[in-house]
Amino acid sequence: xxxxxxxxxxxxxxxxxxxxxxxxxxxxxxxxxxxxxxxxxxxxxxxxxxxxxxxxxxxxxxxxxxxxxxxxxxxxxxxxxxxxxxxxxxxxxxxxxxxxxxxxxxxxxxxxxxxxxxxxxxxxxxxxxxxxxxxxxxxxxxxxxxxxxxxxxxxxxxxxxxxxxxxxxxxxxxxxxxxxxxxxxxxxxxxxxxxxxxxxxxxxxxxxxxxxxxxxxxxxxxxxxxxxxxxxxxxxxxxxxxxxxxxxxxxxxxxxxxxxxxxxxxxxxxxxxxxxxxxxx
Ligand SMILES: NC(=O)c1ccc[n+]([C@@H]2O[C@H](COP(=O)([O-])OP(=O)(O)OC[C@H]3O[C@@H](n4cnc5c(N)ncnc54)[C@H](OP(=O)(O)O)[C@@H]3O)[C@@H](O)[C@H]2O)c1
Numbered sequence: 001x002x003x004x005x006x007x008x009x010x011x012x013x014x015x016x017x018x019x020x021x022x023x024x025x026x027x028x029x030x031x032x033x034x035x036x037x038x039x040x041x042x043x044x045x046x047x048x049x050x051x052x053x054x055x056x057x058x059x060x061x062x063x064x065x066x067x068x069x070x071x072x073x074x075x076x077x078x079x080x081x082x083x084x085x086x087x088x089x090x091x092x093x094x095x096x097x098x099x100x101x102x103x104x105x106x107x108x109x110x111x112x113x114x115x116x117x118x119x120x121x122x123x124x125x126x127x128x129x130x131x132x133x134x135x136x137x138x139x140x141x142x143x144x145x146x147x148x149x150x151x152x153x154x155x156x157x158x159x160x161x162x163x164x165x166x167x168x169x170x171x172x173x174x175x176x177x178x179x180x181x182x183x184x185x186x187x188x189x190x191x192x193x194x195x196x197x198x199x200x201x202x203x204x205x206x207x208x209x210x211x212x213x214x215x216x217x218x219x220x221x222x223x224x225x226x227x228x229x230x231x232x233x234x235x236x237x238x239x240x241x242x243x244x245x246x247x248x249x250x251x252x253x254x255x256x257x258x259x260x261x262x263x264x265x266x267x268x269x270x271x272x273x274x275x276x277x278x279x280x281x
Contacts, residue, residue, distance in 0.1 A: 001024045002025045003024045003027070003054060004045060006054070006083060007030055007055070008030045010057070011154040015187070029045070036057050036079030036080070036083055037082070046089045053090075053095070054191070054195075057079065059072050059126070060123075062243045063241055066242040066244075075126070076130050077133065080130030080133045084096075084141075094138055094140070095141070095194075096130060100145060100180070100246065102128040103124075104119070110252040111250070113145075113254060114202070124246070142202075144187075146204075148179045148180060148181045161221065162220065171232070172231070173212075173213040174213045174234050174238075177245055177247060179213075179249040180211070180250055181207060182205075187205055187206075191205070193260070205262070206251050207264045207267035208267065219268060224275070
């Protein structure tokens with residue numbers, strides 16, 4: 001297949017290009033040459049004659065989205081509208097990467113693919129608007145919701161914990177925000193399997209298991225051999241930030257696991273592999 005990846009320089013975009021290039025013809029597009037918010041760039045995407053567009057480009061700074069919701073909706077909703085129109089014109093299928101933050105996090109169990117989304121912050125609301133654009137304009141689409149992504153050599157939660165541990169000997173992380181730490185190369189491999197199926201629909205693709213930010217930070221410090229750092233628990237209510245994350249943002253991969261046999265390994269195993277990557281040591 002000829003596959004166009006938007007947000008090709010991002011952590012997932014790069015992981016996807018690495019996994020898919022052996023079997024597919026890949027075109028990676030990103031800022032500044034290609035901007036999903038520019039109407040003129042719709043034609044640029046169509047001119048690549050894709051069979052499939054994997055749409056990763058997004059405003060992913062969750063707190064930045066809370067400070068500037070109009071920017072969040074311009075990129076995540078209107079930009080996705082443009083990408084979906086390009087897919088319509090190119091007669092291409094689309095795979096839209098969405099987020100666990102489309103849910104409000106008020107329930108006590110992980111969210112399934114058919115649970116009712118209700119976003120509680122501008123990032124989640126703008127990504128949910130993107131889902132609606134895709135569903136309105138296309139029939140051949142996959143919506144893949146994922147959570148808490150990290151990849152080697154990128155600025156993400158893992159890198160931030162390690163950087164803070166370099167500067168301070170005492171760290172605190174919340175133990176009442178839950179999610180699924182997800183290794184971008186694992187997600188890329190699951191997407192590679194999914195796009196072979198033409199089994200369109202909504203999917204939750206995350207590494208198995210649930211962690212709090214505290215659990216995740218503890219495991220990161222353990223892998224880094226930083227038992228000199230004192231880690232304490234705190235609560236979301238005590239942690240001031242611009243965005244309000246869902247308290248329980250954990251997802252269950254039900255559909256891909258039970259209909260297609262696509263499962264991601266346990267998050268603890270994926271994190272161990274991350275620490276074996278040469279650039280993470
Ligand atoms: N990171 C997570 O924890 C997480 C969790 C759940 C879902 N997701 C979703 O997963 C996808 C990939 O995330 P990621 O972590 O790989 O994000 P990332 O590393 O921030 O990559 C996003 C890419 O999109 C580009 N981009 C931003 N605005 C654009 C525009 N107007 N036109 C074209 N490209 C633009 C960015 O360029 P600049 O860097 O120059 O802005 C960046 O290269 C996103 O859709 C995100 O919403 C992420």
